[in-house]
Structures are given as C-alpha cells and as structure tokens.
Amino acid sequence: MRLELINIGDELLIGQTINTNASWIGQFLSEQGVRVSKSIVIQDEKMDIVTQLTECLNRADVVIITGGLGPTKDDITKITLCEYFEGNLVMHEPTLKLITDYFAARGRAMLETNVQQALIPDVCTVLTNLNGTAPGMWFERNGKIVVSLPGVPYEMKPLMTDEVLPRLKERFEFADIFQMSVMTTGIGESFLAEKISDWETKLRQEGLSLAYLPSPGIVRLRVTSYKGQSDRNRVYELVQELKTIIGDYYYGEEHDSLAQVVGKLLMAQKSTVGTVESCTSGALAAEISKIPGASAYFEGSITTYSNALKKRFVHVPEEVFSQHGAVSKECVEIMAAEGLKTLQVDYCIATSGIAGPDGGTIDKPVGTIWVAVAFNGGVFSKQFSFGGNRERNIQMTVLAGLNLLRLKLLNRIPA
Amino acid sequence: MRLELINIGDELLIGQTINTNASWIGQFLSEQGVRVSKSIVIQDEKMDIVTQLTECLNRADVVIITGGLGPTKDDITKITLCEYFEGNLVMHEPTLKLITDYFAARGRAMLETNVQQALIPDVCTVLTNLNGTAPGMWFERNGKIVVSLPGVPYEMKPLMTDEVLPRLKERFEFADIFQMSVMTTGIGESFLAEKISDWETKLRQEGLSLAYLPSPGIVRLRVTSYKGQSDRNRVYELVQELKTIIGDYYYGEEHDSLAQVVGKLLMAQKSTVGTVESCTSGALAAEISKIPGASAYFEGSITTYSNALKKRFVHVPEEVFSQHGAVSKECVEIMAAEGLKTLQVDYCIATSGIAGPDGGTIDKPVGTIWVAVAFNGGVFSKQFSFGGNRERNIQMTVLAGLNLLRLKLLNRIPA
DSSP states (O other), X not given: OOEEEEEEOHHHHTTSSOOHHHHHHHHHHHTTTOOEEEEEEEOSXXXXXXXXXXXXXXXXXEEEEEOOOSSSTTOOHHHHHHHHTTOOEEXXXXXXXXXXXXXXXXXXXXXXXXXXXXXXXXXXXXXOOTTSSSOEEEEEETTEEEEEEOSSHHHHHHHIIIIIHHXXXXXXXXXXXXXXXXXXXXXXXXXXXXXXXXXXXXXXXXXXXXXXXXXXXXXXXXXXXXXXXXXXXXXXXXXXHHHHHHGGGEEEETTOOHHHHHHHHHHHTTOOEEEEESTTTTHHXXXXXXXXXXXXXXXXXXXXXXXXXXXXXXOOOHHHHHHTOSSSHHHHHHHHHHHHXXXXXXXXXXXXXXXXXXXXXXXXXXXXXXXXXXXXXXXXXXXXEOOOOHHHHHHHHHHHHHHHHHHHHTTOSOO | OOEEEEEEXXXXXXXXXXXXXXXXHHHXXXXXXXXXXXXXXXXXXXXXXXXXXXXXXXXXXXXXXXXOOSSSTTOOHHHHHHHHTTOOEEEOHHHHHHHHHHHHHTTOOOOHHHHHTTEEETTSEEEOOXXXXXXXXXXXXXXXEEEEEOSSXXXXXXXXXXXXXXXXXXXXXXXXXXXXXXXXXXXXXXXXXXXXXXXXXXXXXXXXXXEEEEETTEXXXXXXXXXXXXXXXXXXXXXXXXXXXXXXXXXXXXXXXXXXXXXXXXXXXXXXXXXXESTTTTHHHHHHTTSTTGGGTEEEEEEEOSHXXXXXXXXXXXXXXXXXXXXXXXXXXXXXXHHHHHTTOSEEEEEEEOOSXXXXXXXXXXXXXXXXXXXXXXXXXXXXXXXXXXXXXXXXXXXXXHHHHHHHHXXXXXX
C-alpha cells in the first residue's frame, strides 16, 4: 500500500498554523508499519485540490486529506470532493443529530453554517465525528481510497484511530515491521554517530536500518527491521549492546520523555520532587506535571523570578547577589537547598540563568545557565552554556534539570 | 515569482519531528508578499529528491529545500544536488575555517564527519552559516533557483533572512501586498464568522481577502490587499470597524500574544503580576515570562500542586477542600487573594481545575477549570468548561487567565 497525505489550508502555507497533523499521522501510521510516502500542503483552492488529488492518486493507493471542512466561507474541501466524485450534497440526519446534540451539550446556539455541515456527499461513507461538527468522509473509486478528515487535531485523531485505521486494515496487508527506539540526552548527533559508528555499520550489514531523530536536547535512535517479529530477538540484542555503548546518555525507550522517566523513578523510590525556578519560570514544573498522575510525586514549585522573591522565599543572602550574581553556583545551590525545606520534598531542582536576548555579559553570555539538585544530605550543581535563543535556552534548561535529577536517582552522581 | 518548498527528512514523514521549518518559512515569506504555493515533505532518498525537484522546477521559479545536510550517513541532500547540477565536491576553505572555529569556540573536538561538511559542490554559491556546520547552497540553472538550507531551525532562519531573502529581492519583483491582522480570544471561529458576516461580505466585495487563522483559544483575522500601500487607508478603516464589531474579544494586532498585550498593559500601569497555579503548574508563569523583559512586571509564582501546599503557601482552609473541593470558586479565589499578599504583587492570577485524563466526576468533568484574578481591593473568578485533553486544557487555562487579567486591566470587568 502506498499512502500519501494532503493537508489543505492557506494557514499552513503562510505558517500561521504549524502542521502537527502531518507529524501525528506520520507517527501514528509508522507505528502500524505504514509509511507516509509523501506529504503535501496545498492552499484552499478548488483547482489545486483537484490537481493534487489526481496526481497523488496516480501514485498512491490511499490518499488522506485533512482540513478545509470548517463552517466558514474559505472551507471548500467538501464541495470539491463531492464534485470530484460526481455526487450530490444531501442532508445526513445522523450527523445533523450529532451536531444538534453537540451544541446542546455546550449550551450554545446552533448556527445555520453548522446545519450545513450535515450536508454530505451521497457518494461517500460517513465517518462519525464525536468531537466536532464536521464528519470524516471515505470515498472509493477504481480500488483507490480517499479519506477526508477535519483539520482540528482532536477531531482528526479519534477519526484516524477509530474509523480510518480499522477500515484500512480490512483492505490492505500491513507491512510486518519491528522497531525499537533508544532515547538519549546530553550528547549531540555528531558525537553520538561517532560513538556508535562500529555498531551502526554492523547493524546496517545485517539489513537493519537506523534513524537519528533529533529534537532539542534529545536524540532518539530508532532501529527498524522489515522482517517483523522474526527479527525481534536480534534487534533486542543489538539494542542492549547500544545501551552499553551509550552509557549514561541513554535515558529511556520508545516515546519516553525525560519527565516520564524521572516520574517513574520517583514513584519507584516513593520520593517527591519540587522546583525553584528563575530563568525557566515554571516551565520545569509544567514539564514535570505534563505527565498524567504527576501529583503522586510532584508537590509544587516556586518561581523566584525577581531577586526579592529569591531572598524572601528561598533566603538567598544579599551578599550572594553582590559577590556572585543570581546566575551562579552559590545562588542556585541555595535555591535548591532552601526549596527542599520549604516545599518539604525529597528532591528539589533549581534553575538560574540568562535566557536572553538581553542580560548577557562577557563573563556570562546569553545561554549561561546554572542548574542544581538538592536532596536529603546535600546539593550539587552544574553549569551549562547553551548559547541559543530564549525559547531554546529555557527548553534546554528544563531538560538539563530533569536529566541531573535522573542521574542522581540512578546514583550516577556521587554525593 | 512562484515558490515551492521541499522539506527533506524521514523524521518529518514518520512524525518524529514537527515541520516547524515549513511554517516559519511560510510566515516569513508571506510577510514579504511572497506566497509558498506548495510545500512538500519527502524522504531522504536520492530518487525522491531528484524526482521532486524536477517536478517543482517545472512549475516554480524558486525551490527552497531544507534538511538532509547533517553529518550522518542518512544525510544525502548535498551529494544529490551536486550530481543534479553536474558539479564536483571540493573543499571550501572559508567553510572549513568556520567549522574549525565553531568547534574551538565550544571547546569540542572536531570530527572527520564535520570536516566533510566543508566539501561543497563547485557549481553553487555558498551561503555562510554562522550558527552551525552545514552551509547553505544557492544553485541556478535556466533562470531558475534552487536553495538548499540546513534543517536545524536556528541555522536555517538566519540564512533565510540574511542570505536568501536579499538575493531573491535582487532577482524578482516582490508583490505589493498590504496586510493587517486582528487578534481575537474567547470566541470560536463559527461565532466570529456569524458576528462579522456583513462586514466580511463588504470586504470581499471590495476585492480584499480575509483569512481566519485559528489556534487553540485564539482566532487571528487577517485582511489582505494585493494593491499594496494604495489600499492602506481603506484597510485601516475596515479594521477599525472590525474592532468595534468584535468588542472585548479583540485583544491585539499582528503577532501579539496575550502575554505580550498583558505585559504592555502592566508596564503602562507600572503594575506587577504573580501567579498561584494548580492545574497549569507553572505554565502560566512560563507563558508570562516568555516575553523578553518580563522581569519588569513579573515577580514570580507559586505552584501549589498538592493540597498541602495550597494550605501552607496560600492558606486554603481544610473546610474549603471538604466542602467545595480544590476545583472551586472558593479555593481559587483564596489562592489568588493570598498570592497577592505573599508575592507582594498588584495582580495575582490563580488556576485550579481538572486537566485530565483522570480526576473527572459527573459534577466536575475533565476540563472543568476555575480561574481567579485578585487585585488591590478584591478578587473575581470565572468557571470554564474546556472539555479537551490534558495539554489543551492547560493551554486554554493559561490563555483564559491572561485574558481575565487583560479585561481587568482595561476596566472591562466591574469590581
């Protein structure tokens, strides 16, 4: 099965909206062993939709389309597909009922434009949308399939999992792939490649493939076999070897985030954590509690953005500011140690740094960050020089804080 | 000028990396009056790159390519383009020096793979990359232009602004567009469309176009004229009319975020703000201090994730938990009022809600959120029913908190 993706929307081309639908669908399908061969973004123009769909159907067996199903005047996907497949729009009563119920449940008035969303081409199968007002549509012609889904992510995703995937599985044999991933942090892509070069060569000689999947602060390494479960044991062995080579840079598997891994360690050790944040300003606390159930180990956090609050809440003495500055080993260690006491937690992570764009000096340029971890019996800290922009510096600091705590929880940091 | 974009990378197709480059380039160029006509993601395969490039060059005058220039074995864009344009790879000494300096400045050892990044096709103009090790490349053939840029966003962006745009402006006449945007919050796309329907009809009759650009909690409305500055006054008048129609839902212009608008209001009123957060767990504080210079008005924050910290830090009495629960008007108003005192700020925003996926009840389903704002003289609060997933509920709560403070600062909320 060859599958291509068309995302329709001027807002995607002019960059107003980031195309998270393409990445989500790509990831979702790749985990089912289906590869999106090509993904194309086009504008809300009838001719563009028709031309692109024709092109894609020349190559692909399945074309998934997202977007352009909204109630406003620039949403033209439904009428265009209706014409393309030579159908007529007819009122679809079950959809009308769902839309009516949708508005009733929210206590909101239903508009004429919403009623029109229940007009559906009579040449498609309706894919029921329980999370919004635009249903999905499944068209077939000459053995090829075209699926149209709303562009709103939380409407599109359940339609993919509950409606589209089961129907695709009925129609196509899914490739038998077997994949394992290893998550790394604290080491760049080049250095990682150098470190695992011999291992990688061996892997490729065995017909397996390796993907480096970097995001800020993280590189995911993914091994893929196209022989499926029969390669399972060999892939597993190779991944174990890989972990040994990588050592402390290895932090988790598959989709693990650092926050998840740290959360699991804290749960296993029945320990709690809190944060005292300056440059990250709550972003570290927010990252920790992104994990559902974080309340089992996360107590809370103090953002001491001003020096006044650093004094009042975590008792950083004036001399520390005058002698070392707020971005210093001395300051961040006091923040962590005092946070441990006042938050009454087993571990406290503290951050202080120059996120930028302003505030840098020759001694402490933008991107200079101190992170400390306090625990019952001590505190340790580390300086980082991220040198990126504000957003990236904050993001990298969040990951650095979680990683230091992880290493401490694993007894990899002597104390 | 017709421009198409090719993003190369398996990691984009399998959804490991979100394609923020496409959105950034789309937005950057659209502000220059250049529209990305189509944007295509393909895999790191030589044949795919060659085929796609040929297809794009049949339609477009300019093709911008990102990705596949890294030092690892799966990065094949450079060698493919070198062959496509019938050149040879030669050592480019200025690039080698930049790479050497890049590693020296970071105190890191240079690897053989990095040296190879200084091998450049002798048929292109080198676009100097000051932020990484892979330079950009500018190819020309038969009056058409192909630009290859690294996929790392903070390397790609300066190359676009400093190298690519000036060169494009030398070669092409840029369309004379004039655009104005209005940012709205607290009203959905359908209701907004209904509210401004007559105005929108008038606008379209005058040959102007309107785009609805929704993101969670926000709808941006963008008016475009293709007559450039000559339409300036008329667009301005129409936008003023629009603001009157929208009323309190209108919060800013162009790229304003709610955090920026609130920051400006606080600066103008010489006031300070802090937050006491439960379900948002620092995300509201982090959003406020995303704005460079936020330290002028943002003091800090307390995340009282556990009820124990709600008692200890902001003195929520046990009876409130037993009688109303932590997700209640009573609790969130005490959090805000006590936060005002302990953080010593002029305004304090508090949040408490059920972000999900667990913790919902029949009375208080997932997505039930209370937000309060305290000020000198009082406190007010509002309940929201977002009903989304965890991530979205947190994001919507952050925006709701900022919007309530905005309305208070504008005296739109009686107190």
